[in-house]
Amino acid sequence: MQQGMRRRALATAFPHTVPILAGFLFLGMAYGIYMNVSGFSFWYPMLMGLTIFGGSLEFVAVSMLLAPFAPLQTFLVALMLQARHLFYGIAMLEKYRGLGLKRYYLIFGMCDESFSINCSAEIPEGVDRGWFYFWVTLLNHSYWVAGAALGGLAGSLLSFDTTGLDFVMTAMFVVIFLEQWGKEKTHLPSLIGLGASAVCLALFGADSFLLPAMGCILALLTVFKTPIDRMQAEGGDAQ
Amino acid sequence: MTLTQQIITIGLCVLGTMLTRFLPFWVFRGGQVPAYVRYLGRALPGAIFGMLVVYCLKGVQWTAGTYGLPELLAILVTIGLHHWKKQMLLSIAGGTVCYMLLVQWVF
DSSP, X not given: OHHHHHHHHHHHHHHHHHHHHHHHHHHHHHHHHHXXXXXXXXXXXXXXXXXTOOHHHHHHHHHHXXXXXXXXXXXXXXXXXXXXXHHHHHHHTTTTTTOTTHHHHHHHTOOHHHHHHHHHOOOOTTSOHHHHHHHHHHHHHHHHHHHHHHHHHHGGXXXXXXXXXXXXXXXXXXXXXXXXXXXXXXXXXXXXXXXXXXXXXXXXXXXXXXHHHHHHHHHHHHHTHHHXXXXXXXXXXXO | OOHHHHHHHHHHHHHHHHHHHHHHHHHTTTSOOOHHHHXXXXXXXXXXXXXXXXXXXXTOOSSSTTTTHHHHHHHHHHHHHXXXXXXXXXXXXXXXXXXXXXXXXXX
């Protein structure tokens, strides 16, 4: 019974993670190769993929490992780069409630991709939510660690031209955005997210736009709370 | 950097990441989530997905090089495919293949 439930959740979860399989094997390998050519053995990308499990920070961590020891700066960079997870947590407060011990792993492994799938997926009737979330998180985590280890071991032997394969992540977020767009009763939050981020990117540049963008999003969502609340409430259950 | 310093550096990256992931759940663990935070929980997903799309495109040069044309075209293909077939995997694969062809053969 328990086992059947787990297997059904795995069968439902796996197709959702296939784009991540492609993207993470590729990006993870790119990361492993990068660490490899920076002079680290494959243990580094593998263990860092396992414990940090946050792509952008892991790339930055390579340069921090090569620079003189600066613990405070390292910690602050980690906090700033990963601050967007605060948003994910707030968005998943209700969904990850009451899932027992599993939720600790779900929160630990909540990277951009796992968050996006778990937040947006329509889980069919009869499939256990908790196990679905669990498999999505575990599969994505495994893809990333496997990619990082492979890249660290044998990356330079890759034989076909993979230029542009990293676009799989962009395409996935575009599709998840579209799915969200189709579901929502008001497009205001989506437009705020797109607009505020684009404006901040233009103003602050690629390396430092995320924090101001998050600030603007919070401010705008607060200013427009009343109309968004009203429009989300219209037509029944607020999603 | 010594091995100990490396371990501390990596450990601080883990700690920073986990703080940002666990903090909301820890702060609102009591079950009583303020109405404003619940509102954010409802309104944030759309905004976050918009932010992540922009985040993916942050490295694109809009005013030089290819002017972001391969990215724009591939996104249009992704949107078109998704509008047409509503199959997530097909839209993602189609957009990615289109982008790879564009950057490898056209631009």
